[in-house]
Ligand SMILES: Nc1ncnc2c1ncn2[C@@H]1O[C@H](COP(=O)(O)OP(=O)(O)OP(=O)(O)O)[C@@H](O)[C@H]1O
């Protein structure tokens with residue numbers, strides 16, 4: 001369970017990115033966070049795995065106070081929280097399988113990871129992860145020879161190989177075309193259902209969020225202005241979240 | 257019509273710039289011509305040229321087709337060895353220089369390392385060779401050391417480009433995964449660098465093979481020794497054999513180097 | 524004999540099968556993943572063997588012949604020279620540097636310009652896309668160019684030094700030849716990467732290849748051509764600094780002389796002024812090249 005208790009975040013330059021956020025996310029939920037650019041979506045996600053620090057309030061993950069973690073404890077905590085980025089963040093010049101295996105590195109003895117000697121279980125686990133996102137046959141190809149959608153799948157597989165209980169995704173489909181974006185979202189949906197992994201995903205596109213997430217959190221200028229079941233979202237609510245009428249840009253499939 | 261006229265008047269005026277460029281180049285050319293004090297041919301010059309040319313098509317076959325210690329294949333092997341060991345030495349020595357001069361690692365202090373690299377690069381390599389002759393005597397060892405030091409300049413400059421090109425996104429991803437700094441270097445940085453670094457080193461090896469052919473002129477081993485002694489003695493056919501040895505080996509090295517580097521970059 | 528052969532092939536096949544099996548992974552739901560053959564171990568092995576070979580023939584031989592003590596005893600000599608270059612620094616030698624330095628610059632300028640001018644027609648002849656798809660001329664020219672490029676400037680200077688009397692003329696000739704080899708290659712690579720969209724229609728209007736080249740290609744490549752020439756000027760300045768070692772004029776001559784006279788203080792004046800000139804030229808050329816592209 002992820003609990004935000006009165007969480008605020010002020011960046012060193014004075015920008016108040018989040019204001020008094022209270023949230024409770026149950027294990028196995030699929031939550032989409034929507035809002036305008038600059039609303040604080042990335043900030044909210046980054047707070048969960050401490051890529052950035054809270055300035056006020058507490059975040060509890062399964063009862064663990066995330067703010068207090070440091071050094072080895074923090075690294076161990078992060079092992080349970082996977083993260084997927086908009087820009088994939090793969091090592092282009094090496095094979096897909098090596099990229100996925102990187103997720104096993106923190107659990108290996110130092111000398112083994114330094115020599116790149118992965119155990120059979122690690123290799124199997126990584127291949128299984130690739131299989132789950134449907135690109136097993138690309139395992140031994142260099143990452144830069146894949147399409148954007150395939151690269152994002154590799155990133156997803158890398159996160160799965162980490163065996164996380166939570167996956168955070170910061171605009172994972174923003175740089176993909178609509179059809180590929182839909183496929184990746186389906187991957188997320190499947191992983192959520194089959195592996196019972198909690199998923200927290202940032203989105204720009206309202207239609208995709210409504211289609212795949214069961215719960216929607218709307219942020220406007222650092223404040224949570226909506227939190228509820230996706231089916232209950234109305235035009236008015238969207239107007240509140242976006243502070244204006246929806247434009248084509250907010251929707252991936254324009255003919256919806 | 258007005259618009260057209262206006263567009264015509266607003267056309268970029270390059271005439272002045274062009275005129276200036278041309279006159280600068282012209283001036284430099286004329287000024288440089290002043291330096292040619294055509295000394296004329298040696299009295300024997302024309303004859304020698306003729307003999308050289310003839311020898312080129314009839315080199316000393318017995319030097320080319322043998323494995324005696326002073327034969328061309330053996331000496332070309334030695335030349336390759338000088339280039340190979342020298343390149344490895346340079347590749348290793350360049351690593352600290354490059355890491356200490358890359359902007360994304362040492363920040364604004366990069367100019368210190370960069371200045372040192374430029375100084376090494378500008379040190380005439382014959383001088384380095386002559387200095388090493390004092391240490392390791394004449395011979396291929398001197399050649400390898402010289403090539404090694406000589407390579408630092410260019411290799412580290414190219415390393416720096418590679419290092420400054422690192423994609424830091426992967427480091428963020430590894431961070432989010434709970435990796436330590438050492439693991440981030442091993443799994444995030446090294447895999448990004450190896451292919452480019454190997455490609456740089458191969459490219460430099462290609463250049464060093466050419467450089468190693470002339471090191472013999474200062475007594476630092478390799479085929480150059482034969483070349484210059486044969487020429488000094490007027491044995492043009494032996495010199496021609498050495499030249500052919502250089503041509504063949506350099507062409508082969510060029511071919512494989514280009515092929516390998518293409519494969520490394522494209523995967 | 525026959526049985527032995529079949530035995531060996533059988534073993535070999537079994538070995539291959541074993542390797543194949545090792546490369547195959549079976550996943551939980553029964554799907555297979557086969558790792559492609561990897562040669563990295565073989566490559567590492569080859570490099571190691573080559574290294575050992577050259578190490579034995581060069582480094583090992585050196586120590587066997589001279590001994591390790593010789594090396595250690597003489598290592599200070601190297602630093603000794605460096606230290607003397609600093610402590611005996613002799614600025615009053617500077618006036619003697621100026622003449623040869625100017626000569627070196629002049630050799631590079633003439634060599635670069637003449638080599639560049641010479642390279643233009645040959646680059647056109649070596650461009651497959653301009654000469655036509657099936658024309659054999661480009662391949663022939665490219666082959667000769669790659670032979671010309673195998674020799675550094677110094678080898679050309681060495682050869683010419685037996686034909687012509689001492690002086691800058693040798694250096695200029697050698698620089699021209701070397702520059703010609705490189706610039707022609709760079710130029711035809713640029714031309715071959717061009718979009719010839721405009722070339723063929725202009726040729727179709729009845730213009731000659733040269734006229735069409737003037738109208739369609741030159742505007743596209745001029746900036747990059749200048750940039751290539753400047754880059755070669757930088758290279759030539761460095762390499763003409765050593766031409767003096769084979770009596771081809773320039774600063775290398777006095778460098779050689781002073782080195783032989785063990786006047787390290789003078790040598791460092793020469794080196795420093797060369798460094799200064801190279802730095803100025805490099806910065807100037809990089810500034811111009813940035814503006815050109
Ligand atoms: N590292 C930082 N330092 C200072 N200010 C920051 C930093 N990161 C974000 N901000 C500011 O915090 C606010 C919220 O940023 P955040 O990245 O969370 O927005 P977002 O909703 O993810 O926007 P987008 O959709 O564009 O990614 C913005 O005003 C941003 O300028």
Ligand SMILES: [Mg+2]
Pocket residue numbers: 041042043170171
């Ligand atoms: Mg964001």
